[in-house]
Amino acid sequence: MILVIAEQRDGRLNRATWEAIAAAQQLAGGAEPVGVAVLGSGIDLVAAELSAADVSGVWAVNHERLASYTPDAFVAAAADVITALAPSHVCLPHTYQTRDFAPVLAARLDRALLTDVTGVGRRDGAPIFTRPMFQGKLVAEVVAEGAAPHLVSFQIGAFRADAAARGTGAPVTVHVPAIGAAALRQQAEAPFQESKAAVDLSQAERIVAVGRGIKAQEHLAMAQALADAFGAELAASRPICDNGWLPMERQIGSSGQTVAPKLYVAVGISGAIQHLVGMKGARTIVAINKDAEAPMFEVADYGIVGDLFEVGPALIAELGKG
Amino acid sequence: MKIAVCIKQVPTREWQPRLNDDRTWVRDAEISYEMNEPDAYALEEALRLKEKHGGEVVVVSAGPSRVQQVIREALARGADRAIHAQDDALGRADAWAAASAVAEAVRLEQFDIVLTGLQSDDQGHAQFGPVLAERLGMPHSTIIMEVQIAAGSLRVKRELEGGWFQYLSMPLPALLTIQSGINQLRYATLKGIMAAKKKEIRVVTTAAPVTSRQRVLSLSVPQKSKQTAMITGSPADAAKELVRRLREEARVL
Ligand SMILES: Cc1cc2nc3c(=O)[nH]c(=O)nc-3n(C[C@H](O)[C@H](O)[C@H](O)COP(=O)(O)OP(=O)(O)OC[C@H]3O[C@@H](n4cnc5c(N)ncnc54)[C@H](O)[C@@H]3O)c2cc1C
Ligand SMILES: Nc1ncnc2c1ncn2[C@@H]1O[C@H](COP(=O)(O)O)[C@@H](O)[C@H]1O
Numbered sequence: 088m089i090l091v092i093a094e095q096r097d098g099r100l101n102r103a104t105w106e107a108i109a110a111a112q113q114l115a116g117g118a119e120p121v122g123v124a125v126l127g128s129g130i131d132l133v134a135a136e137l138s139a140a141d142v143s144g145v146w147a148v149n150h151e152r153l154a155s156y157t158p159d160a161f162v163a164a165a166a167d168v169i170t171a172l173a174p175s176h177v178c179l180p181h182t183y184q185t186r187d188f189a190p191v192l193a194a195r196l197d198r199a200l201l202t203d204v205t206g207v208g209r210r211d212g213a214p215i216f217t218r219p220m221f222q223g224k225l226v227a228e229v230v231a232e233g234a235a236p237h238l239v240s241f242q243i244g245a246f247r248a249d250a251a252a253r254g255t256g257a258p259v260t261v262h263v264p265a266i267g268a269a270a271l272r273q274q275a276e277a278p279f280q281e282s283k284a285a286v287d288l289s290q291a292e293r294i295v296a297v298g299r300g301i302k303a304q305e306h307l308a309m310a311q312a313l314a315d316a317f318g319a320e321l322a323a324s325r326p327i328c329d330n331g332w333l334p335m336e337r338q339i340g341s342s343g344q345t346v347a348p349k350l351y352v353a354v355g356i357s358g359a360i361q362h363l364v365g366m367k368g369a370r371t372i373v374a375i376n377k378d379a380e381a382p383m384f385e386v387a388d389y390g391i392v393g394d395l396f397e398v399g400p401a402l403i404a405e406l407g408k409g
Numbered sequence: 410m411k412i413a414v415c416i417k418q419v420p421t422r423e424w425q426p427r428l429n430d431d432r433t434w435v436r437d438a439e440i441s442y443e444m445n446e447p448d449a450y451a452l453e454e455a456l457r458l459k460e461k462h463g464g465e466v467v468v469v470s471a472g473p474s475r476v477q478q479v480i481r482e483a484l485a486r487g488a489d490r491a492i493h494a495q496d497d498a499l500g501r502a503d504a505w506a507a508a509s510a511v512a513e514a515v516r517l518e519q520f521d522i523v524l525t526g527l528q529s530d531d532q533g534h535a536q537f538g539p540v541l542a543e544r545l546g547m548p549h550s551t552i553i554m555e556v557q558i559a560a561g562s563l564r565v566k567r568e569l570e571g572g573w574f575q576y577l578s579m580p581l582p583a584l585l586t587i588q589s590g591i592n593q594l595r596y597a598t599l600k601g602i603m604a605a606k607k608k609e610i611r612v613v614t615t616a617a618p619v620t621s622r623q624r625v626l627s628l629s630v631p632q633k634s635k636q637t638a639m640i641t642g643s644p645a646d647a648a649k650e651l652v653r654r655l656r657e658e659a660r661v662l
Contacts, residue, residue, distance in 0.1 A: 329590030
């Protein structure tokens with residue numbers, strides 16, 4: 088069996104779970120059943136939702152110590168259900184929660200974990216996975232070594248949630264894991280959002296986003312002028328906000344805003360996956376970068392290879408002609 | 410407070426990958442290296458914790474002898490001493506192998522807190538920290554944006570997706586993976602660079618072979634998912650053509 092570990096919070100299923108189910112179904116290739124385990128407390132409704140997938144069964148791993156996420160409780164519960172079901176692979180969405188507990192889970196089970204996987208295939212019957220390396224500049228074909236189960240986390244957006252095959256209602260089994268109180272070392276407080284954002288970039292029709300290519304804070308004036316010329320909001324990649332050059336509410340990406348404007352102009356942004364997930368839904372993407380190999384060009388509709396300090400002012404001048 | 414910071418030496422951001430002949434790895438002899446970015450933030454956080462609570466900051470890196478470049482840099486920025494788990498095979502090893510090597514090298518040190526970056530810019534496993542925590546029997550938390558220590562216990566701010574955060578508490582000793590942007594970095598001073606020359610780097614080697622949990626079969630340049638219209642010419646010509654196509658083709662202006 089291939090076991091998917093679903094992710095839910097307060098009874099709401101993370102959509103990336105369906106992507107992991109789609110990936111698991113592809114990995115199984117019909118030769119192996121796929122099962123889903125969901126961890127939490129009072130998760131009947133989520134389990135029922137998951138039973139719509141074309142899977143052999145759903146395991147509701149239910150325990151009051153799983154009510155809010157902590158890594159220790161989740162590792163204990165996941166290890167318990169994996170040991171009980173003895174799957175060949177364990178598939179997870181590569182979310183922050185998976186990043187937090189899956190490596191410990193793999194270490195405790197003494198098994199391989201492949202993270203951020205974007206594709207699955209088989210060669211001579213054995214599974215082969217693809218994952219990015221070197222900031223997405225290269226892709227690697229990798230195999231897991233050592234005894235099963237092999238754990239695999241799938242990059243968000245690499246598989247389509249709507250590609251997950253639906254079935255006729257999989258049976259739901261309640262699994263009560265052993266979670267010793269002594270094993271729980273972290274205490275979690277409720278998640279919160281930093282002050283409400285003053286700008287709502289998700290409503291912007293056009294966005295000009297700058298990255299580290301802008302080099303120094305003083306050059307942000309040019310970026311702002313470019314945004315104004317496009318009639319766009321100014322946004323940025325994470326390092327710009329880390330430096331305090333723009334407020335965090337203007338950061339695009341997995342830890343910032345997700346936007347889908349009509350036009351997204353990426354200026355001096357390399358195109359790391361954590362940035363791309365926040366903007367690849369934009370209708371038209373323009374990349375301006377001096378490096379012709381920058382991953383941003385892989386998602387761009389229009390590209391200019393050049394120095395932003397030359398192309399930027401030229402665009403401002405051109406747009407100014409009206 | 411005895412603080413360890415794990416730092417990885419990775420190719421510089423400007424580096425353009427070139428594959429070796431059998432396409433199983435990059436030509437590492439041609440690479441110039443730097444400190445993994447979030448690790449620099451982890452080091453800065455360690456230095457701040459020491460300034461507040463006293464103690465020492467120990468840099469730990471696993472890799473071939475070349476990694477002493479980033480070890481020296483960390484010492485120049487203010488770390489007190491270093492441990493280098495040295496093995497040529499660690500240059501390409503995965504996070505599992507690196508964490509195992511570091512776990513062995515630091516086992517007797519009894520650190521109160523271990524900081525790592527959240528992810529390496531080269532292999533990007535996002536695994537080393539939590540695996541090391543498990544190997545050292547420590548609680549952990551990941552993607553940390555704030556560290557508070559009071560009376561033997563730790564309260565941290567963990568970043569969640571989409572602008573959400575959460576505080577967590579746990580006892581010490583503990584391991585944290587640090588996110589870029591947690592603080593503002595300081596850079597090495599000339600005085601620091603001079604002082605670093607006298608600081609100790611303890612080299613640790615083990616007889617046990619380095620074993621990774623995953624094997625790279627091949628590397629390649631990613632395929633484009635979209636047809637990108639590349640616009641060439643002088644900046645002025647390219648700007649003119651782009652604006653024309655955004656108006657007439659894409660109709661977004
Ligand atoms: C858990 C996690 C969450 C993250 N969340 C986010 C997030 O929400 N948003 C985000 O953006 N990142 C996020 N990151 C960071 C991400 O991985 C990248 O490090 C970041 O996006 C890189 O930003 P950048 O493209 O501006 O910088 P770089 O990668 O340094 O790229 C700079 C680019 O500018 C180009 N350039 C340089 N000079 C010029 C010039 N004169 N003219 C034209 N081009 C030039 C270079 O060729 C290069 O491509 C996250 C990372 C992790 C691990
Ligand atoms: N060889 C190594 N030596 C020291 N620290 C490392 C090494 N590899 C990884 N790390 C640390 O673990 C973090 C995550 O790396 P990774 O699991 O490869 O994404 C890095 O930011 C470093 O802090």
